[in-house]
Amino acid sequence: EKKKKLDVPSKPELATSLSPDHPFYNEVNEVVSNHLRRLLTEDQELKDDWQCIVDQGDLKVFKRELEENGVPLDPMKAVCTVKGMTGHEVCHYFWAFDTRMEWEATLESSRVVEWLSDDTFISNNIIKRVWPASQRDACFWSHMRHMNKSNDEGPDSWIVVNYSCEHDDCPPTKYVRITMNVALICETIIEPPSNGNITRDDITCKITYTADVNPGGWAPASVLRAVYKREYPKFLRRFTTFVEEKTRNKDIMF
Numbered sequence: 001e002k003k004k005k006l007d008v009p010s011k012p013e014l015a016t017s018l019s020p021d022h023p024f025y026n027e028v029n030e031v032v033s034n035h036l037r038r039l040l041t042e043d044q045e046l047k048d049d050w051q052c053i054v055d056q057g058d059l060k061v062f063k064r065e066l067e068e069n070g071v072p073l074d075p076m077k078a079v080c081t082v083k084g085m086t087g088h089e090v091c092h093y094f095w096a097f098d099t100r101m102e103w104e105a106t107l108e109s110s111r112v113v114e115w116l117s118d119d120t121f122i123s124n125n126i127i128k129r130v131w132p133a134s135q136r137d138a139c140f141w142s143h144m145r146h147m148n149k150s151n152d153e154g155p156d157s158w159i160v161v162n163y164s165c166e167h168d169d170c171p172p173t174k175y176v177r178i179t180m181n182v183a184l185i186c187e188t189i190i191e192p193p194s195n196g197n198i199t200r201d202d203i204t205c206k207i208t209y210t211a212d213v214n215p216g217g218w219a220p221a222s223v224l225r226a227v228y229k230r231e232y233p234k235f236l237r238r239f240t241t242f243v244e245e246k247t248r249n250k251d252i253m254f
């Protein structure tokens, strides 16, 4: 049966506000495209070589064990389903710098290094120290984008990518510099209400989070793996609870 056409307020298609002349323009587009391509092969990947390390029903965390010269590089992937918020809202708060420290429990501090455009900025995150390893930091661009729909019936999707870069105002002098390629992809599913008036009860957001992190030098694999197993689900619970609290009594941001 064909679904009733929903009365979702229309919003302009958002392309990136980063100028094509910007030195980061090609890299940002390429990294975003790679994530979308990866997402399309996701089910296959999850079946093949991803190991489920946390299964809480609505929240699952997977990893692939990978080491290079003794440095653990385990790619992580998490899928999480939350009710009452849109993908645009979830991506907005994952990207927004001004509220990052309200949900980030693994950071000592964070600062903006440079704004590249309305949807892209570079920041420096100093990560809390994990005994017995040296303290780490990261320098990365954060970019948020609305995804073009492949068809009218498909879910509305948004993506945020945090990708390591170098910057003259952020030299890796004080801490061990980690590098990463992190993506948060959200799809909004709307259960059509009979009266056509969409409320938060009708909305579900499917989150796919992937993190490829290189700890940037020696780190004891067993400690790191234990920290990841504990911290990734904790981050997703804490972050989605934060978004729920932020959006609860606000108009829905489609």
Ligand code: 16C
Binding pocket: 100, 104, 105, 106, 125, 127, 128, 129, 130, 131, 132, 133, 136, 138, 162, 178, 180, 182, 211, 213, 215, 219, 220, 223, 224, 227, 228, 231, 232, 235
């Ligand atoms: O994606 C997340 N946050 C973003 C915005 O800040 C951003 C950050 C990503 C970095 C995530 C990886 C950090 C790995 C650090 C490796 C440290 C090596 C130490 C050696 C240990 C033996 O994209 C959410 C990120 C959720 C992070 C979960 C795992 C982080 C472990 C960090 C360790 C700090 C633990 C502090 C315990 C209170």
